[in-house]
Amino acid sequence: MPVVTAAEAPSCLLVTGMPGAGKSTVTRLVAERLPRSARLDGDEFNRMIVSGFVWALGEPADEAARQVELLHRNLCALANNFADAGFTPLIDAMVPSRExxxxxxGLLPARRVLFIVLAPGIEVCRYRNTIRDPRERFDFDGYEDLDAAMKRELGDVGWWFDTASLTPEETADRIVRDAHRRAPVN
Structure with missing residues (x-):
């Protein structure tokens, strides 16, 4: 298979949002709508750690931070590999800060990154989390703090997409249609 040059490489979509925002559902639907795509789910990558896993807000905090960095490095390495092969990578990950x-x-330097924050609002996120399969629910009580921090640090970056009144399919269709115009960060 020929390698795609950096100039020809597809954009990388980096999709974030609070727990329950719809990242997993929407990135799957967007990937299905693109001719060549790869969906890279941070939660699935985390499940690769069989022993010794510490979740992002867990203890010890230094180990949690090390594992988050490892997750992000792995997501970006695979995104670069897929883009080099002509696939559009869609990264589904929690990106809570400008840092x-x-x-x-920094790990996607030769890529045009489209940054999309799914932002249906706190109450919608809470509700969506309650209707998930119990194995997929995320026990989280820091919505207000996370929402405020994300808006403060990332409020002027990318596309803040209020999806509260849209179905996942409508959201995916809009992302496919509008992300190249509304979401570039570099």
Whole structure:
């Protein structure tokens, strides 16, 4: 298979949002709508750690931070590999701060990164989390703090997409249609 040059490489979509925002569902639907795509789910990558896993807000905090960095490095390495092969990578990951976004951008230097924050609002996120399969629910009580921090640090970056009144299919269709115009960060 021929390698795609950096100039020909597809954009990389980096999709974030609070727990329950719809990242997993929407990135899957967007990937299905593109001719050549790869969906890279941070939660699935985390499940690769069989023993010794510490979740992002867990203890010990230094180990949690090390594992988050490892996750982000792995997501970006695979995104670069897929883009080099002509696939559009869609990264589904929690990007809560400008520092984390800059870390991703530093690992995707030759890519046009489209940054999309799914932002249906706190109450919608809470509700969506309650209707998930119990194995997929995320026990999280820091919505207000996370929402405020993300808006403060990332509010002027990428596309903040209020999806509260849209179905996942409508959201995916809009991303496919509008992301190249609304979401570039580099």
């Amino acid at each position: 984390k976004l800059d870390f991703f951008l």
